[in-house]
Amino acid sequence: MSKIDFEHIREQIIKFREDRNWKQFHTIKDLLLGLNIELAELQELVLWKNQSEIEKVDKGKIEEELADIFIFLVYLSEHFDVDLLKAVDKKIDKNGRKYPVEKSFGNSRKYNELE
Numbered sequence: 001m002s003k004i005d006f007e008h009i010r011e012q013i014i015k016f017r018e019d020r021n022w023k024q025f026h027t028i029k030d031l032l033l034g035l036n037i038e039l040a041e042l043q044e045l046v047l048w049k050n051q052s053e054i055e056k057v058d059k060g061k062i063e064e065e066l067a068d069i070f071i072f073l074v075y076l077s078e079h080f081d082v083d084l085l086k087a088v089d090k091k092i093d094k095n096g097r098k099y100p101v102e103k104s105f106g107n108s109r110k111y112n113e114l115e
Contacts, residue, residue, distance in 0.1 A: 006085055013074045026075055036074040041065050 026044055042065035046054045077084040097109040107114065 031076050038068040
């Protein structure tokens with residue numbers, strides 16, 4: 001399977017919306033609500049299931065919900081003119097400083113509780 005370029009996917013997502021004139025419906029409120037709904041649909045796939053049942057959840061359904069979440073994130077980043085990949089890269093760096101390996105390895109404590 002070939003690696004797909006993020007910018008190509010972002011452009012496809014925006015073009016899909018533009019071709020249907022849907023941007024008019026994509027207020028921040030509705031994008032955030034939509035993102036939350038898609039996240040809830042992903043959560044619903046594992047609701048009331050134990051770990052072994054979760055492992056048997058249809059991967060195709062998980063992929064679809066993750067894709068929907070990703071699409072909403074692209075719409076939101078486009079609205080706020082945020083380079084999503086750069087933002088993630090910056091956040092990883094910031095989290096690396098907050099959670100140094102020597103203090104956080106195998107530890108679930110929040111950064112301000114690490115010793």
